[in-house]
Amino acid sequence: MYWLSTEHLGQTGTQLAELTLALILSSMIGLEREIRMKSAGLRTHTLVGVSAALIMLVSKYGFGDVLAPYQIVLDPSRIAAQIVSGIGFIGGGLIFVQRDVVRGLTTAAAIWLTAAVGMACGAGLPALALFVAGVHFLVMIGFAELTRRIMLAERCDILVHYTPGQGTISAILKLCVGRSFSVQDIASPAHPNAPANLHAVQIGLRGRGSWDTLLVALGDLAGVTSVRKLDAAATNH
Helix, strand or coil: CHHHCHHHHHHHHHHHHHHHHHHHHHHHHHHHHHHCCCCCCHHHHHHHHHHHHHHHHHHHHCCCCCCECCCECCCCHHHHHHHHHHHHHHHHHHCEEECCEEECHHHHHHHHHHHHHHHHHHCCCHHHHHHHHHHHHHHHHHHHHHHHHHHCCEEEEEEEEECCCCCHHHHHHHHHHHCCEEEEEEECCCCCCCCCCCEEEEEEEEECCCHHHHHHHHHCCCCEEEEEECCHHHHHC
């Protein structure tokens, strides 16, 4: 088998080193984005960087068993290019914006990585496929905890009552992001005793900024009638 040949095995160390370099550099870029509380952060950038490196290696080394100088002239990598384009459409369909909050970026990046792993397997590069599959679990599980430890970002929920029809939700989210808070989730809790002309929204935030300053700024927004920080018991309930 081609991928067990001495020549191919000799290239594996270099290829793994190139993948490791892609992992390190893309992680550094993603960490900077994570610290700035951007939608695409540490995990998304790392997955995309490693996936792109693997796809490039598949294009360079994955077709040596079907090409022979002056005997077989073809371009099998054109199929790989079509796979990349097709998966891009699938990943794009998973990304959506809900009330100015981007969702699905990391999932889309993971699907792109999975496609790259499948390409490596089909091209006869099992060592690279195994390495990148391991990188996926490292990034998705290990990097989440790493991010929390590095950023020391506190997670908390706030409850805002507002008058609808004034673009208040959009203003709230823009203010939170502008003050270095990352929006984790949004919900509309039911409050039977609330006045009919008021709506409520519960927003999960994570950030390193001043919560007191944020609450004061939110309270000054047009349309906001009240805002308070929820304790852990209320959030879990």
